[in-house]
Amino acid sequence: MNLPATRQDQNYLFDTHSISAWGLLRLREQLENGLPLTPRPYLTLAERTGLTEQQVMQAVSQWQQQGLIKRLGLVVKHRTLGYRANAMAVWNVPDDRVSELGKALAASPVVTLCYQRPRRLPDWPYNLFCMIHGIDRNRVQGQLEQLVHEHRLEDIPHAVLFSNKAYLQRGGRYVSDR
């Protein structure tokens, strides 16, 4: 079966016995907007998608086990709480060290996201990205200096891109386009 919003190699995600594939697709679309705040949210979702409450709960559990859903819970807007200094620190790490260093930096409690992305020369020489959701700029600068020191990154070219404004922040829409 080929669903428009499913990668061809990932049809297993829809292998949830006897549940209508379109019902599941509608469920994913609904879930991208979050869980309804009704006493029985899975029943509300069932009513919106033509599934049963049991089927909705089964699908959500299965997607968690399969890793399609990586976490189920409250999604915080850190800026509202006072995390005003969001820094993206980027490094130009030799290719043979990027994986090892990425894992090491990801283990630091101040690093909230960490990943490798391609360089785009000449404009963009950096291949390792770390996010720090900091409370103020000075504190983040201190945390960065400590990271550089701990991981011996003194000789690795880097840049820090602070963000002072979020124009948009919401969940990913993979199925729905709204």
Place this chain on the structure above:
Amino acid sequence: MRLDMADRQLIDRYQRNLPVSERPYEDMARELGLTEAEVIERLSALQEQQVLSRVGPVFEHSQAGASLLAAVAAPDEQMDLVAARINRAPGVNHNYAREHTYNLWFVMTAPNEDTLEERLDELEHQLKLPMLRLPMVEGYHIDLGFDIDWEALP
């Protein structure tokens, strides 16, 4: 924004592992010593106050579809305008100003890679600005459910 103890506990306890049960908010209430109605009210209020963007699943982007971090270099005086155009493009879910020549950074998602490319081509054509396209090569830590440091907040 200062939150009371019950709101903090809700956030501390339920950024992950929200129950999959018939009455999840009742289960949460029992654990935190609240009523189901209180949990629902608090969650609604936190959403309204923009403390929460939603209650719900965070999808793993590599399984959910296609996704990419992109950046454009907008002239300073046009940043708001360009940002508004980016926000209107289909599939954009994060868009931040950052201090760099590439000063607008956004995440775009789509059901598949081809659609994503088409959307980016269209946006690039519309904006007529240099654009970096930076797909993820490898993730080392990509879950944003970190513990809130309540004491350090203003």
